[in-house]
Amino acid sequence: MGNVIKLNGNVYSIRGKLGTGGFSEVYLVEGRLCPNAHLASDGTAYDxxxxxxxxxxxxQCDDDEQLRRALMEVQLHRRLKHPNVLRLIESEIRMKMTRHHTAVQNALSKTKEVLLLFPVYPMGSLQHLLDKARHMPLFDESSCLHIFLGIARGVREIHALGLAHRDIKPGNVLLSDTYTPVVMDLGSSAPLYVPINSPRDAALVVEEAAQFSSAPYRAPELWDDSFRGTVCGKCDVWSLGCTLYALAYGPLGPFESRSHGVQRLAILNGTVTFPSSATSSGVSTRADDVGVTGKGFQRVQDGETKSHQTAKRLAYRGRDVLNHALAM
Structure with missing residues (x-):
């Protein structure tokens, strides 16, 4: 890719790379939207x-499945207009043109490029901030709950469309300069309710989760090919609980360590260990009152989760706990 890139007739200068994913790259670019560009519904001004x-x-979509997921991500962003979900400014789908290929080779190529333009969040992701802070407390209790509540509200909006995010984690949450959390990376999304009635059903879900759901934040039923029942939005609730833990005691989630990596058995058993220094971090056990840490991590058994939480109920519960914390 050269120093400039065109998107719907607008020219952007590439200033650097922000990240790399499975079949995508994210660049920091600068440019101006033309007056007739598809601006956001919030009335973003044209400068x-x-x-x-x-x-x-x-x-870069080399096959039909990659293209399907890319198009799903574009459509999801277009449908979601919420302050806690990353806003899509404009997008374009086109054939990939390679310089060293002839015009005929480019015409015959099946590779498509899907380009999505988003706002920049200079603070970066929550994981970036947690990694910088290392073991020092980054957020006080009310800040943890405020950020957590915003993430839960964003997830609630995704669930309202009949979809689960399936990869909620600090690395997929951006933070604005006003500490508003913004959920991103919707390409991992899956139907909100997926019935698992056979070994084949379970194997497909486990295989898909291994590709699109980050292991330390992955719910037990997405690991277990013996699971029978319905995989649902509670997968995201589990991941929200892991994210709240990382906010309070990070930079890692409850089921990973620098020495042992991802602790799969602990995930399957719902075994959570809180750091001995937790009381000095400024976060009390009130985080557990939200219902997703400690007792809220419960193993999936007999075809259904013991945890009764949904993202909607979790958002309301988080709001109540935050209001109580601020009133003290």
Whole structure:
């Protein structure tokens, strides 16, 4: 890719790379939207005088499944208009053109590029901030709950469309300069309810989760090929609980360590160990009151989760706990 890239007739200068995914790369770009570009519904202003920084996600789709997921991500972003979900500014789908290929080779190529333009969040992801802080407390109790509540609200909006995110984690949550959390990376999304009635059903879900759901934040039923029942939005609730733990005691989640990696058995058993220094981090056991840490991590057994939480109920519960914390 050269130093500039065109998107729907707008020209953007590439200033650097922000990240790399499975079949995508995200660039920091600068440019100006033309007046007739598809602006966001929040009335984002068009600035004729200055270039603006954006995040440009470029997905190389070599097969039908990659293209299907990319198109699903575009459609999801277009449908979701919520302050806790990353806003899509504009997008384009086109054939990939390679310089060293002839015009005929390019015409015959099945590879498509899907480009998505997003706002830039200079603070980066929650995981980036947690890694920088290392073992020092990054957020106090009310900040943890405020951020957690925003993430839960974003997930609630995704669930309202009949989909589960399936990869909620600190690395997929951006933070604005006002500490508003923004859920991103919707390409991992799956139907909200997936019945598992056979070994084949279970194997397909486990295989898909291994590809699209980060192991330390992955719910037990997405590991267990003996599971029978319905995989549902509670997978995201589990991941939300892991994320709350990382916010309070990070930079790692409850089921990973630097020495032992991902602790699969602990995930399957719902075994959570809180750090001995937890009381000095400024976060009390009130985080457990939200219902997703400690007792809230419960193993999936007999075809259904013992935890009764949904993202909607979790958002309401988080709001109540936050209000109580602020009133003290």
């Amino acid at each position: 004729e005088g200055n270039d603006t920084a954006y995040a440009l996600k470029v997905m």
